[in-house]
Amino acid sequence: MSTYWKANQRRLAPWLFLAPGLLMFAVYVIIPIFQSIWISFYDWDGLGEAKWIGTANYVELTTDPNMVTSFKNNLIWLALYMLAVPAGLFIAIFLNQTVRGIRLYKSLFFFPFVISQVVVGLIFSWFYAPNFGLLYNVIEWATGQGVAILADPDLVTYGIIAAGLWPQIAYVMILYLTGLNNVAPDQIEAARLDGAKGWRMLWYVIIPQLRPATFIAVVVTVIGALRSFDLVSIMTNGGPFGSSRVLSYYMYEKALSEYGYRMGYGAAIAVVLFAIMMVFISGFIWKMWRDENDR
């Protein structure tokens, strides 16, 4: 035993180090993905007998009007969430100075990211609340007519996205602040001597150097947009009339809420969301893989 161990130590050691983490990760993350895909072919209430129904759940999805709303909202989330990237860059540039107290300013600007989305959702619900909320009153004062954003089916999704953008911009900002710190000063000086400044400097000199920060910013923003469960749940419960549903919330509603325990149907929605996410994840992994092999 001891000689075998001595001879093969370096071959066995990685697996022993990996075993606990890999086991946990497999049991709670990797295997459940496949189980979900499997469950999506069943009609199952979570308790009784599960009945194989083939692709019936997916067929039903294609004609489910709530699914269309959720899907459309997910696209809106994804598109508008991307605003966090330029907005975060803008604030980072604004704050990238060395004046007195700037460190505190940076931390305070970052603040929204640290607090829970549940709290962010409550803060914005208060902000939008009819009669009472600050924004409602500002709009009423400006136009004479208040708008109850969270009760308006046409505006509600935008209202929730605005709430989500608040912490997301803060996150992107901190990524860019670190990035700006690492931009090569000699290149900036050289470009200055060549007469580059303002937008041209930003576009041709700074942004190319911020590529690693931009990559991470896009990754976390896409993931954030598609994970949009907390805010919808806290602010509207998908309402009014289901108009602010997104896939992640609709899935939960179908599988685990008072609307019924349709595990199979919920799993099918999750598979669709997973497929969308996989498109992005494959892209990220492909890029990381390339970087890894370049090194």
Added chain:
Amino acid sequence: MFPRPIQQTSQTSQWLYTIALPVALFLWLFPLIGVAVTSLRPASDLAQGNYFGMPSYIAFENYADVFRNTPMARYILNSFVVTIPTVIGAVTLSLMTGFALAVYKFRSNLILFFLFVAGNFVPFQILMVPVRDLTLDLGMYNTWYGLALFHIAFQTGFCTLFMRNFIKALPFELIEAARVEGVAEWRIFWYIVLPLMRPAIAALSVLIFTFIWNDFFWATVLTSSPETQPITAGLSSLNGQWVAAWHLVSAGSILAALPPVAMFFLMQKHFIAGLTLGAVK
């Protein structure tokens, strides 16, 4: 440095910048300031329509009310009970996985690494039904350890990414020299690598603490009663009971936000080092 340091610009723009900073910050934190003020406004002010004026007095009683009439203290305790073991568990597991993936060359190394990375990005919903079933089957539904076990497993993905890259950046000669001396592999891990991991452990701990404290989805899926619900889930159910009692909702929100905010301000450097991983090369 970009943009041009403000000290090198005209007097007027320096003045403008000095004014713009606090104004921008005020606008940025406006909703938060509003909620903080509301949390200290007496209920009588709200009843009389004094929503935005000066509060007639500072009403700490809102906070006292929250503690007295709701299980808020219990929720806060539950959050700690789930969060702290998760931090310890995820950091421990990922120190080992990160070490294995950074130090050893074997065929499936990169594939396993990307499996952890990719798993970390999947939507929670694809895991929801099986993980809930598993937790029920193990008799861990609505317990703190049922929730913590899932969190440990899931966070191991992100933590492995972090630890592996950190160990990769350490000087490999250290490990090679030890091997030449005939030091056993686990001793290399324990005596050579681990002492160098302090900054990484600190960064990940604050980050995971915040992530888990703020988790809402899994708290709703895996817990159901005030005895085990963490504060995010608790606050959500209280919000349902306190219809438009905004002074209480605000006080509850501020309470829920405090621990991660305190963590952030105390450990700022580590926190940002953790978040910006990979953004700097």
